[in-house]
Amino acid sequence: MTLIEKLESNQRLTLEDGIALYDMDLLDLGIYANKIREERYGRKTYFNVNRHINPTNICKDVCQFCAYSSSRKNPNPYAMSHDEILSTVQNSVKNGIKEVHIVSAHNPDTGLEWYLEVFKKIKEKYPQLHVKALTAAEIHFLSEEYNLSHQDIINMMIEYGVDSMPGGGAEIFDEEVRKRICSGKVTSEQWLDIHKLWHKANKKSNATMLFGHIESRIDRIDHMLRLRDLQDETNGFNAFIPLVYQRENNYLKVKDDLTAQEILKTYAISRIMLDNIPNIKAYWVTSTVKLALLAQEFGANDLDGTIEKESINSAAGAASANGMKQNEFVSLIKNSGFIPVERDSLYNELS
Numbered sequence: 001m002t003l004i005e006k007l008e009s010n011q012r013l014t015l016e017d018g019i020a021l022y023d024m025d026l027l028d029l030g031i032y033a034n035k036i037r038e039e040r041y042g043r044k045t046y047f048n049v050n051r052h053i054n055p056t057n058i059c060k061d062v063c064q065f066c067a068y069s070s071s072r073k074n075p076n077p078y079a080m081s082h083d084e085i086l087s088t089v090q091n092s093v094k095n096g097i098k099e100v101h102i103v104s105a106h107n108p109d110t111g112l113e114w115y116l117e118v119f120k121k122i123k124e125k126y127p128q129l130h131v132k133a134l135t136a137a138e139i140h141f142l143s144e145e146y147n148l149s150h151q152d153i154i155n156m157m158i159e160y161g162v163d164s165m166p167g168g169g170a171e172i173f174d175e176e177v178r179k180r181i182c183s184g185k186v187t188s189e190q191w192l193d194i195h196k197l198w199h200k201a202n203k204k205s206n207a208t209m210l211f212g213h214i215e216s217r218i219d220r221i222d223h224m225l226r227l228r229d230l231q232d233e234t235n236g237f238n239a240f241i242p243l244v245y246q247r248e249n250n251y252l253k254v255k256d257d258l259t260a261q262e263i264l265k266t267y268a269i270s271r272i273m274l275d276n277i278p279n280i281k282a283y284w285v286t287s288t289v290k291l292a293l294l295a296q297e298f299g300a301n302d303l304d305g306t307i308e309k310e311s312i313n314s315a316a317g318a319a320s321a322n323g324m325k326q327n328e329f330v331s332l333i334k335n336s337g338f339i340p341v342e343r344d345s346l347y348n349e350l351s
């Protein structure tokens, strides 16, 4: 069967097929990706009203692509107190957020309670607020630092009120590339195992892929297939989020930005390859708003959210430091010909 025949009849694609998709004409690829998107979501595009908080940038790991950690090129080490985090949450709740997304660096000085107890405090005050927190990289860091198993940390997360896990820390699963960009942190196998444990606890998570640095197209497809395999087993991933590499202020020297065409192809290919992950999120922070809007025509059905503040990607050059207003978000989606739908964190439609 040819690749086109497989695409026409919605067959599951192999690694070789995925690599061959990159050689297709962008608009042809877009037609196939968009067909899948339209069948599932019509012209609806999801967004959520959320707030990102990055409570510390002090990190014992040394990822080459990171511009956020104070041990890299960011000169201002900080760790927020729980009161500061709670007052940030309080302000954002007043502005109508439904989700708080809390991701930190791997700070060995705070103690385990600092990482976990804040979730309980947030939940006590705002039981309706969805807490999405702790990446698999943070869970692995905490387990090593405090001599606990991944399962122990996951049990504590649930006990302290974490509702779902964000998709960070996946980077690229290929072990050779991983060694060069983030050696020493959670391995690919551990990242996948941690999400599996989380899914086994009946909880949902997301998965990211950092692309546009030193990885090859093969590495991207391999990354997607490892996620697809786990999703077959657990069905716990809500969304796949391709993160476009930002080149400023870090140690991973990459000469050129990816072309818009390569980025759009990657969204389209992820929609086609990941036949079992329901949502493809064009995270406007790393893709730029304009490309995120265009990505709606190439398989993406979710644009993340209003964010309010963002420190990890903006440190590396993304224009996301101050988030986006909800009415602006809604207008942008409408004006691009799609129907904006506010969703909650588990993809229930709100309005």
Ligand code: V47
Pocket (backbone or CB within 6 Å): 065, 066, 067, 103, 165, 166, 167, 168, 169, 170, 171, 206, 207, 208, 210, 241, 243, 244, 245, 246, 247, 250, 283, 286, 304, 312, 313, 316
């Ligand atoms: O894991 C770090 C990435 C991630 C750079 O789950 C960079 O809904 C680009 O995971 N260029 C954190 N990316 C962000 C993240 C995320 C974002 C939005 C939604 C969700 C979700 C998760 O940011 C890290 C890392 O892969 N990152 N440095 C950089 N220079």
